[in-house]
Amino acid sequence: MTQSAGVSIGYLAERTGLAVSAIRYYESQGLVEPWRNAGGQRRFLRADIRRLSFVMIAQQFGFSLPEIRNLLSQLPGGRTPTAEDWAALSVTFRDHLDQRIETLKRMRDNLDGCIGCGCLSLSKCALYNPDDDAKRYGAGPRYLMGDRPDSRKEV
Template sequence: MAVNDGLSIGALAGRTGLAVSAIRYYEAQGLIKPWRNAGGQRRFERADLRKLSFIMIAQQFGFTLPQIKAELDQLPGKRPPTKADWARISESFRDALDQRIETLTKLRENLDGCIGCGCLSLDVCAMYNPVDRAAEKGPGPRYLMGDSPEA
């Protein structure tokens, strides 16, 4: 198959590791847009490999399909995305990813201590979160979410 003949949905599934049904779902959501060859078969651009890979990774990092689609909708429709196009998307995700990295780092470093969740099950909770004062700051694990315990 020549490069410009496009990829079948099966070839796309084989290269990305996605199920054909998942690719069809992403198509139905407008995340990728195949074209039809002379025989009426659905064909995908090779650039769709990167789009689908981006979708898979972005979902793993907690981005929703509407967020992902909003970014993909900014890519050019008539040409494959360039390095600059992907750099712009990367920049738009950078702040959210940095926040997630910070939260994951706090989780890794502080899960064995009081996280301000209100369970009061660890001995250190009585010191860092007496009578669940963290609840005054809102729901959730307040110390992992950025609040600090008052002495």
């Protein structure tokens, strides 16, 4: 198969291990952009093997499809991304991963105690989160999300 002729969806499925239906779904989500040949068949860049592999890896790390689409939008369309293109993307991806790692560490370290959820059900919440001060930072487990009891934000 030549690059100019593209690769079929079946070939892409075989190379990535994805079902054809999954590839079509990723297409509908804007993660790959095939074209149609003269016979009306979908054709993909060979580089879409790498794009879809990236999608699969990013999903394993907990990234949503909109987040993945945003990351992939940094790559050039219509041509095979170069090593430099992927390196530039990896900087952003690394930053996102670092943030997730920090969140996971906070969750691991605080899972057995108060996670800043604002429920005030533990006796130590009276010391750690008196009067549900965490609510001033917004909804959800604020201390797990990175807010700190001493980072007094004004509402």
